[in-house]
Amino acid sequence: GQQLNQSPQSMFIQEGEDVSMNCTSSSIFNTWLWYKQDPGEGPVLLIALYKAGELTSNGRLTAQFGITRKDSFLNISASIPSDVGIYFCAGLKSSSNTGKLIFGQGTTLQVKP
Amino acid sequence: EAGVVQSPRYKIIEKKQPVAFWCNPISGHNTLYWYLQNLGQGPELLIRYENEEAVDDSQLPKDRFSAERLKGVDSTLKIQPAELGDSAVYLCASSLGTAGNTIYFGEGSWLTVV
Numbered sequence: 001g002q003q004l005n006q007s008p009q010s011m012f013i014q015e016g017e018d019v020s021m022n023c024t025s026s027s028i029f030n031t032w033l034w035y036k037q038d039p040g041e042g043p044v045l046l047i048a049l050y051k052a053g054e055l056t057s058n059g060r061l062t063a064q065f066g067i068t069r070k071d072s073f074l075n076i077s078a079s080i081p082s083d084v085g086i087y088f089c090a091g092l093k094s095s096s097n098t099g100k101l102i103f104g105q106g107t108t109l110q111v112k113p
Numbered sequence: 114e115a116g117v118v119q120s121p122r123y124k125i126i127e128k129k130q131p132v133a134f135w136c137n138p139i140s141g142h143n144t145l146y147w148y149l150q151n152l153g154q155g156p157e158l159l160i161r162y163e164n165e166e167a168v169d170d171s172q173l174p175k176d177r178f179s180a181e182r183l184k185g186v187d188s189t190l191k192i193q194p195a196e197l198g199d200s201a202v203y204l205c206a207s208s209l210g211t212a213g214n215t216i217y218f219g220e221g222s223w224l225t226v227v
Binding site for chain 1: 117119146153154155156157158161169202204215216217218219220221223
């Protein structure tokens with residue numbers, strides 16, 4: 001089963017507001033990935049994080065790899081209607097070359113124009 | 114550069130019938146994954162290939178599911194016979210290696226078993 005706790009489960013915000021979501025785990029991960037999934041589509045990679053403490057931006061999106069390597073955060077600034085979708089965090093344990101990606105349960109974002 | 118390509122995008126079948134999904138990974142990606150995504154949940158790994166070798170199939174229900182990647186490029190995932198509970202999205206993904214390399218997903222094959 002899944003090992004990542006993602007919160008909040010859903011968010012309903014006004015256009016222009018900032019959004020924050022996070023992912024926590026009892027296990028250490030070597031890589032954190034954030035994906036967005038639109039209805040009827042596969043997950044699309046937003047940001048990849050490879051080092052503890054790393055802070056990476058992609059346009060209005062900013063994500064951080066937690067110092068403990070057990071958590072990660074995604075922030076969206078000045079939300080717009082096209083930000084609507086489901087956001088998934090995913091952690092990768094590279095030890096023993098397993099390459100197994102573990103996903104959170106997802107955060108459903110709705111933006112009111 | 115083309116992304117991960119999957120087909121069919123949508124499939125509706127009756128229970129007990131077989132179904133097969135095909136995946137073409139990103140060119141040069143030696144690692145290929147099949148994930149299962151149930152409604153309202155994140156994807157979960159079914160099987161991972163390194164070239165043509167299945168290196169992690171611990172989550173694949175082997176009584177009815179099978180997969181192959183004969184030439185280390187394209188892959189096929191089969192379900193026979195399908196059950197109502199198999200209705201889900203089957204996602205294929207690929208990466209260049211596994212040690213911290215980014216994993217890219219296809220659009221998914223959406224299966225409905227009636």
